[in-house]
Amino acid sequence: MILCQRLYNGMLEERKGAYTKAGKTISAYDQMKSLPEVKEALPEYLGVNAQVLQDVAKRLEKSFKGFFSRVKSGQKAGYPRFRSRDRYNSFTYPQPSQNSVTADGKHIYLPKIGNVRLKLHRPFAGKIKTLAVKREGTEWYAVLTCEMPRGEPLAQTSSSVGIDVGTTWFFVTSDGEYCKNHRLFQSSSKKLRVAQRSLARKPKKHSNRRKKARERVAKLYRKTARQRLQLHHEEARKLITKHDLICHEDLNVKGLAQGNLSKQIHDVGWGQFFQILSSKAEWAGKRVIAVDPRFTSQRCRVCGHTKRGNRASQAHFKCLSCGHTENADVNAAKNILAQGLRFVAQRISTETACHEKPRPLGLG
Template identity: 85%
Template sequence: MESTTLRAFKYRLYPTKAQITSLDTTLALCQRLYNGMLEERRGAYKKAGKSLTAYNQMKSLPEVKAALPEYTGVNAQVLQDVAKRLDKSFKGFFRRVKAGQKAGYPRFRSRDRYDSFTYPQPSQNSVSGDGKHVYLPKIGNVRIKLHRPFCGKLKTLAVKREGPEWYAVLTCEVPRAEPLPETGSRVGIDVGTTWFYVTSDGEFCENHRLFQASSKKLRVAQRSLARKPNKRSNRRKKTKERAAKLYRKTARQRRQLHHEEAKKLISSHDLICHEDLNVKGMAQGNLGKQIHDVAWGQFFQILAAKAEEAGRRVIAVDPRFTSQRCCICGHTERGNRASQANFRCLSCGHTENADVNAAKNILSKGQAFVAQRISTETACHEKPRLSGLG
């Protein structure tokens, strides 16, 4: 295992009006360059059957600056990173084609869908000694709010726009943290829409329904937006930003709760087992809005990342029959689940909360996989997908 890892630190920027103009101009020029390079790649393949690389396109940047003098006001490495960004999109496209997945050919980006640029080799002294400014080449010293200290060797510096707000994302190389001490505890969690999750220990985590809580304000903002059809209207732009701000607030609240709950689970348990759910497919059903609101996929990703950092293990098991199987005798029948909340085994008569019973079955599957892997080093029938440390 490597002794270092990468960690991102995100901070709010407070640029002046002149700096905001420079940031907007840089972002617009990068967006135009991205689309131009994409068109160049498409044209080269259609006309000559030739595939351009990021290196080929980076070599032509001096010619771009000579033809379009406005690009001389953008840092050279920022422009090179645009070519690398496009190249990464194409590599992802070809990887998905080979894997037989939905390919998703790289698309042209509108100004609303291109919201960041990156300095791939920033100075280690980019952030001032007093922590109040960050130096962005070709833009200047921009005020920054370091709400928490960052550490390690600075690898990249990305500038991102979220609505009217600007952020700096510092990616640093830091020493890998020491694993947390073992607790000897193992737990299974059953996620849902009534409760965010229920553990095999009988703990119930509340589903805060953040989108539902903000739906009234969102409904008012969206109806107000619908009454302003002129897309060039300043009033429409302000109303659109008001609705976007509500969405951003809800997303941030949800992400914060996911981090808090994941940290609590990682701190208390050595092994955490959850269902390997097809969240995208489930969200297409009648409960799509509730499933998007609870965001299981994001929670599982955060849980896996924290587990890897803490030296814990997270296992995603096959979800089939976990809610219909009795955790005592193993009898599996649809009729065992008397209602949404109650479980009563038709074979042995065991009664329990349905979600707690399902969480115990999830834990049993995870433990069976761990035991079989230790003994035979082969996957079990369910073929669970490992997250975090395997």
């Protein structure tokens, strides 16, 4: 890991120097061709698999491609940075052996390293395409990327649903189902507060005590993130199994997370949930549509009257025009579903694309 980190920084320095001094652009292919010279000058690299070293050059190339694409699109560019030991946490074998994992699932073979004990938490299937070794704090993981034939789509249910996400409830469906918001970060905040105060009382940056305190904080964050990820997978699976069409709001989660409810929005993780939902829908042959979120919580689903005063409170909706009363989140979810169904009805193509985005109402 340390040798890969040093090579990454050296390649980045080479690219910066070549462009600054001579206006020359060095490609990943040029740097891969020079790897034999690196091994000759630095014998310690002879103990690293050649394809792992080549992948370092490809990783740096990917960073530069992302940088130039952001510059071209006018976004905040973020020039590739040098990586410290703490910020370089993985290396990859692009073409591993199909027998990398032993038959009993207790060891994995890493070229130039040897057999390493492994705790296989679940069996894998298909052809192994890449093998990555990843470090998370003091824990090490082997990540296998496998190519599998496309599975059979799930059985059709002829059911459609709209979901309204929030911070009081994780989401509420148009069928009147409520998914609890577990507030995972909030539940772990007491332990996290104690761990962070302990870290703050250790000012020596490179001391072992500070290192251990920092790892305790990181471990709490990792646990919360994993709990949230598992919850998102479980809830997405339930929705995909029960419904053929799922409609949700096309929210600007990043923008919303900069407001007063930033902590609650980061805790609930809408962006990750929508991404997982779309991925599972594509695999299962189902459909997810992101609709325009404007006025979905203020529009009466019965008469269509739209006014801020219709939402009497956070949980109560009462139309000022027709008098229709309902739970505010259920009313919003039904508006989201109706908007998604209109989009489906107007669409000529019958392909099942994921995370489709209809144009806002009233816009061309």
